[in-house]
Amino acid sequence: MIQISRFINFSKNLLTKNKKELFISICFIFILICIQMFLPLFMRWIITEVETRQSYLFLIYCILIYALFLLIYNFVDMGRYMSLDILGGKILQNLREDVCNAITKSSYEKLMLIGKEKLKNILYMDTLNMYSGIACHSINIVANILLIVVFLIVSSCLNLKLTIVLLAASIIGFFISMFSRKPISNASMKVNKKMKEDNKTLNEYIDAIELAKTNELNDYFIKKNNNSLWNFINTSLKADKIQIFLKNLISEFHQVVSVTIAAILSMTMGNSTFGDIIYYMFVSNMVLDTSQNLESSIYALIKMIPSFENVDNILNMEKCFGEEKIGPIENIEFSNVSFYYEGNNKNNINQKNYFFEKGDVVRVTGVNGGGKSTFVKLITGLLSPKSGEILLNGVLLNNIKLSCLNNQILYVDQDEIILNDNVKNYIEAISGQEITDLQLDEMEKLVGFDSKIMEIKENGHSLSGGQRKKLLLIKLLLKYQLSSVIILDEIEAGLDEKTKSTVLKIESDIIKNKKDCIIFKITHETKNDNIYSKFIGM
Known part of the structure; x- marks a missing residue:
């Protein structure tokens, strides 16, 4: 009953959002039912009249009219499928937008417990199943039931x-x-x-x-x-x-x-006439085929019910961000913060107390698995403490609106995904700014990016490691002036000496010149200690 109720609620909400497309689809279905009801009656009339008149000319005339109605039926049927495709497209768009918004606002830790592969399946296959279930099978079920009822009512008037x-x-x-x-x-x-x-x-x-x-x-x-x-x-x-x-x-x-x-x-x-025999033979085949199609649609819909549950679980996940707005981040406070991943009793972060303020340049070091990534995810709001509090400008981080955090915190990760797109679209999307071709050309020259590369494929894995890091540098250069917290996560790792020198120079220039923000540098390096004001070992 819960699953049926869930299906009904989804169908009601999504169809209500797309009333215009639903109305057009219903109109096409109504016209088709009328034509399907008319055709066997018209066939019956033709055979009865031909039997009476015995005229080949009349027969040819009637067959042409019948063929014309079949042609009209085909065009209307095309319109029905097109209208259902448009309705389904709108439903699929609504669903995927809702799922994406829910994923963005949900707990990162909970999402990782579900797993990226399952999330991919939910976003693609489950939403596709819901589109098919609502826009195709459920509407087909109603249409088939109506068609059978109409035929039986008309047939009962005759016999x-x-x-x-x-x-x-x-x-x-x-x-x-x-x-x-x-x-x-x-x-x-x-x-x-x-x-x-x-x-x-x-x-x-x-x-x-x-x-x-x-x-x-x-x-x-x-x-x-x-x-x-x-x-x-x-x-x-x-x-x-x-x-x-x-x-x-x-x-x-x-x-x-x-x-x-x-x-x-x-x-x-x-x-009864010979026309009656033909009519009932025609109707019997249509009713039996329709009842079989009805069963097929019901069976297909039942198989898709778990998809509604999967999507509903994502939409109803606990939200980990609030609605409070903040401006530039002046200070960050960790108050007795502890964190561990579910299923792991060992704390990655244990009872930490930190205070960072504008102008601080913080070096964060530690062994692999020591908690550096966890520390960064806590600051960016991806993870929430198991105990203790993280405050930005005195405001609990979980109460802050996600868009405000994203506007104020710039995180450049050495392993971050590079989006599949042309280079200009990627840079505009990742920086949140529109740039001219001239600006892009200047940025590419500044960081030494190969301007012949126009398209990003395989999430950047088709590029060399150096070229990927140079794209990250462009992101850094475009966004750092607008950010009040900058987190640099070992962009220089794994690079040749020339590219590494370019990365470190740009980072050093930003650290020296950008005094109105808090800068965190995640690194294994111990050089240039004089540029840091605070040190954290994880």
Whole structure:
């Protein structure tokens, strides 16, 4: 019940946000139902009139009109799919914006416990499933139910007995389709599993070519490959028996219904015409196909219900930022701050008390795993203390609006992700500033970035380490004047001497000239101690 309620709430909220697109889709569906209801009635009238008039010219005239309606139906159906795509696109946009906003405002630690791979799946596949469930399957379910009801109502006006037969047949067909689906799906899954195992066995042989050649393992691998192959073939044989039997059962049920309707009409011909027989044969096929489509949509929707739960969990995660605004950061205070990662009893930061104020240049050193990264994440608000408080200008960090923190704190990390884009778009996005081509050219020359590089691919891994660091330097140069806290995390690490010298010179110039901020330098180096006013060992 909770899952159904969650689905209904999501559907209601998202469809309400997109009333215009929903209304257009409903209009197309209504027109399609009207045409689908009209076509068999028109066919019935044509056959009855042709039987009476015995005119080939009249027949050709009627067929042309019928073909015209089919053409109109095709265009309307195209419009329906296009309107559903637009509605789905809006829903997907709303969902992904909401998820991204929730991720941005949620606890970084909680997000890491979920895991980046699962978060990627939620943002991509689960939102896609929700789009499909709401914009496609749920609307198709309503449309199919309406279509069946309309056909049965119209049919009952012509022949109540046959309508009862049609109703019973549609219900039976629905359940045959429903109970057939799971065995068919399980059989396919078993075949796919054995296929993968067979592929894995063959891959093992290729990977072990050297071993096979030097240890007389050819017969061993042939035997193993044959066993794997016939496991796959035997599983396929069993699956084919199930799938073919059940698929034929559905098809044969349609034939039984058609024969039954034809037989009932022939026994109760009375005032019925040949047109009535054609009409009911047409309607029976359409009702049975629609009931099967209805079952398919319901089954698909049920499979997608877990996606609604996954997205809902992200949207309802505890928010770790407040709404209080602050200006330039004058001081930072750590008051008895302790932090440990969940699942780890050892404190990364233990009962720390620090006070930093404008003008401080702080060197932060320590061994790998000693807590330097944790310290930086605490200052930037990515992590929250397990105990104690962090205050910026006397305001509890967790109460401060995220955008204010981002505006005041500049963090340049040696391992940060470089965005896939052209260089100019990346620089504008990461600096939050629009720059001209001339400004970009000047920055590239200043840091020694290769101006021939126009596109960033593979999140910067297609670039050399030096070129990636030079992009980070451009970010630093564009943002440092606007920031009141600057955190430099070993940008120079792993660079050749020339590039390292460029990085250190730019950093040194900023440290010497930027006196109205707090600067943290994360480093293993112990040189140039005279430029630091405070030292922290982690």
